Amino acid sequence: MSGGAGPLDDAGRFGDVRRFDTLDSTNAYLLREAGAGAAEGTVAVADYQTAGRGRLGRSWEAPPGTSLLLSILLRPALPAGELTLCTAAVALGAADACATVSGIAPGIKWPNDLVVGDRKLGGVLAESDPDARGGAPGCVTVVVGVGINVDWPGPEGTGATSLRQAAGRPVHREALLAALLEELIPRRASLASDEGRARLAAELRDRCVTIGTQVRVELASGSLVGRAIGLGASGQLLVDTGTAVRMVTAGDVVHTRAEPPA
């Protein structure tokens, strides 16, 4: 199958939306499908995940029917250093979809959290498969999953929230799904050009609540403490440690203290 035909039609719409009552993980399912050659634009939505995953081996919890749990298969022609923009494209689309259906416009905590104030509303997890077949030459296979708490404010003790709690009224999961897929159309297109990618990075900069805060970044090589001062051209986090500005492409960010407003 080529990336041009199939679920992603000429208008860039996501036409192959596969729905499940239960899956292990929508990301795991789509990675398996991608490995078997599924086309770009395939979407998996589950009511419940038995092994929902977060980053770095963590888990994503949601009782049946309470959350929007979906994954999207992308096969963009992107340099490896710009894969962060796939996470950004989906996080931005999800944030705008939340605003459309609930009036709550979440911020993005770099690199992958949707937050309302300092409460986590949702998370994005991008996983790539370097061996997957089915894309055009030069394309990478990336499955981007997103979980949004719609009707359940997250696990006890995490200080998370839900759209229902934040908006003070029920929010329709189907309307949220439709809005998200709509928001993804222009952002998927943006991944395909230099100008589009610059637009995504700029949009992320506007929505990123991490900029201007003191952060501790946990990296494989140790932790980095400093002030987040901005984003690089491909969405990397720029951290001023006091002695140097470091560019972070992956890591776990803890906001340690908000800067007073200027």
Ligand code: BT5
């Ligand atoms: C994330 O990981 O935030 C990415 C979550 C992505 C989930 C979606 S659901 C559809 C798709 N299929 C999958 O299998 N995954 C994706 P991370 O930053 O590592 O955050 C995980 C941490 O958030 C956990 O260790 C918990 O502390 C917390 N957590 C778990 N469930 C939560 C929830 N429903 N709401 C808020 N926080 C939660």
